[in-house]
Amino acid sequence: MARSGQPRVTPGVPLSQAPAPDPSARRRPRPQTASGGGRRRGVDGSAVAVPVARELWLAVHLPHYVLESLQPRATAADGAAIPCDGGPVVVVDFERGGKVVCDCDVPATASGIVPGMALNSALALEPGLRVSSREPRRERALLDAVAAVAQEFTPRVSLAPPDGVLLEVRGSLRLFGGARSLCERLRERLQAHGLDPRLALTPVPLAALWFARAGVEVALRRPDTLPARLAPLPLAVTRWPARTLQALATLGVRAVGDCLRLPRDGFARRFEPRLRLELDRALGQAPDPRANFVAAERCVLRRDLEPELADIARLRRAIEPLLDELCAFLRGRGAAIESLELRLLHREAPATRLRLRFAEPVAVAGRIAALLQERLARTDLPEPVRAVRLRSGALVEAREEAGELFARDRRRASAVPQLVERLRARLGGEAVHGLCLVPEHRPEAAQKSGDIHLGSPTSPANAGRGTGKGRGECPAVPRPVWLLAVPQPLEGDDPPRCEGPLEIEEGPERIESGWWDGSDVRRDYYVARTPAGVRLWIFRERRAAGGWFLHGVFG
């Protein structure tokens, strides 16, 4: 506000930085310039005082957003032209009880069709017309997608529905090598999505939007040039109500410049004060707060399949573009996902739900696709699939790991999660587990099948816990490598039998514990050997029931 504060008293005239803008003032020594002119100039220290805008707004306007929103975006990504395969295309909307063309592509324009024309007239001009109807949901999604692309360039992105996006790029200029280079890169990214944007760069958001709507691609860095450059724009860029524009046209006011020349108070009285405020905002004389675009927390994508697919391999190929889109979404946010839900919608049967879980956050399409392939391979489809709906799990921060000097170790560290999730995708989540020691005297409670600690295997602390403590717990007594999940009763008594009479080698080792949690044990353990040479870990039950049991096998 400090910079725009001074010239605000003289609206309509070009913004000049000081009351006396004579050229001699610029050559004055620095202290005098600082005292006479703007506060900022002294800080800049430059002898040539150019009012530098604190903000630079880049407006993206999509003149054909209605048409572009209906394009299959996945195929548009590789730049292949979609709409030209079946002749001219128009999009229609219901207006005043009839179907009216609201957007049309280049071949349709060439045959004389213009927006606003009734559909019947358009069909009379071009009988081979392909007609689609508007889908507001997809138009909104398109704008979100553009905003997501814009967020790759700056954190401050604001929507100007239905067809505009504003980027505050002042802080990004140096990173992208200047305004021109930034605009070109943004244009390339949007064109890759099959869009044809109009870009305009000014210090004021509304002015940038007006220029872009008019199709005037300007790059203005100084606010004082705004009134002169805005003046020739047609008033239609303001999107004021049609009644107001008509009333102004009858007064002979057709361009923005005409409007600026009208007396300020009279204009505000005759028309709405809001319009006057908008003019001030376009000139940068009134604050114009813009809400920041907040990206969706989850990625939800849907693709209708035509024709319906029953073949798994083709279904997988149809889903892959969605995964690419998902990963582009994740990349734009520096995020990753740990789970993913896929719904395969059928015509009659309830939707088939596939839930993918990853062992670590992922943001790579190839890895998700590999996992999906395993899941699809063991999925039975009740009916052909009509549509696919993809919903990402909550986003987590993507972990970019620093490279390591020794390639082999890095390969191993990254390969474990992939192996685990691959096995789990095919065999089920419970089929893969790790081991974990528990300090406990009862043999069956001394371990549990733990989760797999993906990050920690290389840490020395963990290695110490695995070996050192384990030794400490069972100092001298032998423990079998295999422990039966449930002790198996043995025949016979003194000596018990298991594939022949057992020969007791060691024992007894008495274990009495666990009275506090209901599953107490009172057992005498022995090491015994079968006639075949297998060493077993058996125990004699010391509670009332008695009897011998096999509990483990020494490997």
Next chain:
Amino acid sequence: MSLDELLRHPALWRARGPGEAAGRPGLPTGFAALDRCLPGGGWPSRGLVEILADHTGIGELSLLLPALARLCAEGHEAGWLAWVSPPHPPYAPALAACGIDVGRVLVVRAPPAEWAMEQALRSGACSAVLGWAACRDRQSLRRLQLAAEQSDCLAVLFRRLRNGSEPSPAVLRIALASGRDGLEVRILKSRGGRAASVRLGWIDAASPAQAH
């Protein structure tokens, strides 16, 4: 053409000769008598090892535990130990007592163990893969051997003794039997080595150090 040149022909493989010295050193088994019979002085670090035994618990795992402990002791370099469809749940305290880092053990319960074994071998995440599978068709056995050949890890497949009569692409095949005074190890096939028979005393899984 001299004889030396002929012998250097890549299609020619010699059971004992200069090629053996250049071969990869094996992973010491922890049993000196067994090491002496194996070509690289230990378990082959590439290629499939088959251990044939008719009884679980005869000592087949005790034979491997020192090598597994050695793999865990590699510290920072060590990979994971995958146990694919073991006959019983492995018991962590016993493994820990042998010096195996149980935090690195991966237990996979997969009815078709061959597929999971192959995945584990190909992933490059493991330093040892132990699998219990019948491997009825030779195709899957060959795939396993190929995967083991390409990965840098100890691949061991446990099968029944009767499979010993069937041909197998494995690099090393060992049949285990218990004699009167200990474990009898018969080397049925050893690439670069020769068939042999070693008699080891009773191996106590809990204290592998005695075998040195």
